[in-house]
Amino acid sequence: MPEVDFWFSIGSTYSFLTVMRLDDWCAENDATVHWRPFNVRTVMSDQQNIPFAGKPVKSAYMWRDIERRAAKYHIHAKLPAPYPISDLTLANQVALLGMRDGWGKAFTQNLYRIWFEEGVDAGSETALSEAVLRCQQDPRLTLARARSPDTIAALETETDQAAKLGVFGAPSFVVNGEVFWGDDRLEDALSWARIGHVV
Amino acid sequence: MPEVDFWFSIGSTYSFLTVMRLDDWCAENDATVHWRPFNVRTVMSDQQNIPFAGKPVKSAYMWRDIERRAAKYHIHAKLPAPYPISDLTLANQVALLGMRDGWGKAFTQNLYRIWFEEGVDAGSETALSEAVLRCQQDPRLTLARARSPDTIAALETETDQAAKLGVFGAPSFVVNGEVFWGDDRLEDALSWARIGHVV
Numbered sequence: 001m002p003e004v005d006f007w008f009s010i011g012s013t014y015s016f017l018t019v020m021r022l023d024d025w026c027a028e029n030d031a032t033v034h035w036r037p038f039n040v041r042t043v044m045s046d047q048q049n050i051p052f053a054g055k056p057v058k059s060a061y062m063w064r065d066i067e068r069r070a071a072k073y074h075i076h077a078k079l080p081a082p083y084p085i086s087d088l089t090l091a092n093q094v095a096l097l098g099m100r101d102g103w104g105k106a107f108t109q110n111l112y113r114i115w116f117e118e119g120v121d122a123g124s125e126t127a128l129s130e131a132v133l134r135c136q137q138d139p140r141l142t143l144a145r146a147r148s149p150d151t152i153a154a155l156e157t158e159t160d161q162a163a164k165l166g167v168f169g170a171p172s173f174v175v176n177g178e179v180f181w182g183d184d185r186l187e188d189a190l191s192w193a194r195i196g197h198v199v
Numbered sequence: 200m201p202e203v204d205f206w207f208s209i210g211s212t213y214s215f216l217t218v219m220r221l222d223d224w225c226a227e228n229d230a231t232v233h234w235r236p237f238n239v240r241t242v243m244s245d246q247q248n249i250p251f252a253g254k255p256v257k258s259a260y261m262w263r264d265i266e267r268r269a270a271k272y273h274i275h276a277k278l279p280a281p282y283p284i285s286d287l288t289l290a291n292q293v294a295l296l297g298m299r300d301g302w303g304k305a306f307t308q309n310l311y312r313i314w315f316e317e318g319v320d321a322g323s324e325t326a327l328s329e330a331v332l333r334c335q336q337d338p339r340l341t342l343a344r345a346r347s348p349d350t351i352a353a354l355e356t357e358t359d360q361a362a363k364l365g366v367f368g369a370p371s372f373v374v375n376g377e378v379f380w381g382d383d384r385l386e387d388a389l390s391w392a393r394i395g396h397v398v
Contacts, residue, residue, distance in 0.1 A: 049254055054247055057367045061380060068387065072397040168256045181260060184383055188267065198271045 002031045002193035004186075005174040007162050009040035010095055010111055010122055011088035012170035013066060013081070017183040019112045020075045029190055035105050037095040038162040039155055040170040041088050047168055053084075069183070081116045085123035093146040093155050094128055100154075103135040110134040201230045201392035203385075204373040206361050208239035209294055209310055209321055210287035211369035212265060212280070216382040218311045219274045228389055234304050236294040237361040238354055239369040240287050246367055252283075268382070276315045284314070284322035292345040292354050293327055299353075302334040309333040 006022065008015040026033055044050065051058070063080045070077045085091065091111065098104030111131035115122035120130075129139035145151060162172070166179045173180040173189035180189040188198045205221065207214040225232055243249065251258045262279040269276045284290065290310065297303030310330035314321035319329075328338035344350060361371070365378045372379040372388035379388040387397045 047254055047256055049257060055367075057246055057365060058248060061365065061367060061378060064378075065380070065384075068391075068397045072387075166256060166260065168254075168260060179260060179263075181264070185264075188271075192267075198267045 002029070002190055003175070004031060004033045004189050004193055005036055006033045007036045007038055007165075007167050007170060007172040007174060008108075009038060009088065009170040010091040010108060010115075011085045012040055013062060013083060014183045015171040016077070016081075016112050016116050017066065017069055017073060017075065018171045018186060019108055020070075021073045025186065031190055031193070035099055035108065036158060036162070037092045037099065037104070037108070037155070038167070038170075039089055039092055039159040042156075042159050043163050043168060046163070049168060051169070077116045078119055079116070081119060082121040085115070085121050087123035087128075089155070090143070090146060091123050091128060093151045094132065094142060096155050096158060097142065097146050097151050098135065098137075101137075103137060107131050107135050107137075201228070201389055202374070203230060203232045203388050203392055204235055205232045206235045206237055206364075206366050206369060206371040206373060207307075208237060208287065208369040209290040209307060209314075210284045211239055212261060212282060213382045214370040215276070215280075215311050215315050216265065216268055216272060216274065217370045217385065218307055219269075220272045224385065230389055230392070234298055234307065235357060235361070236291045236298065236303070236307070236354070237366070237369075238288055238291055238358040241355075241358050242362050242367060245362070248367060250368070277318055278315070280315045280318060281320040284320050286322035286327075288354070289342070289345060290322050290327060292350045293331065293341060295354050295357060296341065296345050296350050297334065297336075300336075302336060306330050306334050306336075 006018065008018065022033060025031070067077065067079050095104050095108050098107040111122050111127060114120050114127045114131055120127040125143070128143060132139045132142045165174050165177070167174065169181050171183055173186060175189050175193045178192050180192070191198050205217065207217065221232055251261060266276065266278050294303050294307050297306040310321050310326060313319050313326045313330055319326040324342070327342060331338045331341045364373050364376070366373065368380050370382055372385060374388050374392045377391050379391070390397050
């Protein structure tokens, strides 16, 4: 079975498309995907990579492109969503905690729905608490654990790992050390996992 | 027959993929594409959009992604090609002149081959002269015409037009006012031309 590492950050707009379509995609392609939250803001800031801030034309295009592609994938969205989000680090600390506890994928999908369908900043305590609740977890306890030194260090370790692999943006897919950047490269990553080249 | 405007700049790396695959693609899809050279450097500089300079990780990824996709399209390339190119403006002035005289598409294809297969800077007089020669045109006369006030103004007009349409990078495809950015959005543009949405 082909295996793909899915490196994402809550806060990344294009990751919305992947987060929402990935379960169906895995079932259709008989593929296994490992969800790996990291802090894309750290990586991009370290690399002077600022894709949208101060770029209104490119930003407007980004929303339009996401709208067209969401329609293509039959994903509902109310666009533009609030951007950039406030506490990106905390959001991804919760996600990482959830991945280790087994509810991280559902949390991420819930949070993206709250952000992209309900229009609530995904880095706000309101959105984070609601997404945690929808996973039958305790928001107060979970956010406290997400803010603990252990979880802070764990996300930093994952972020370092992403950077070491050559990841510079989200979403990225990594297969046997090969990096594919962007929701639109998911099929290329699958092809790489299956036969070692892109078709 | 679906019609697509192809806005490109010689100097754009991803435009290589489109330039090399577009003739076959048009034949396969029974589509008409209008080749529209413009000065992407002006547009990007006006919009503070600097995708690769000072970004070694993203640049390395870009070449690897182009390599994988060139293989997918069965396009030969010797990578990385010299980048950035020197006289981007002149290269696109020649291309625009050629589009008006009927040899612009062949010139662009020849120049991209010289740049990406033979490794010669596409903005150099050497590469430009050779690409012009391969179109059975006189290099000295053609470069002089490309440097004339008329051609300078014509490229600026086209560049203004691209920016007005919302183009912010190359390659871009425009269909009924809808902008699609990137070689990987060519299929989306075709779908838009045929049925008004992306499938």
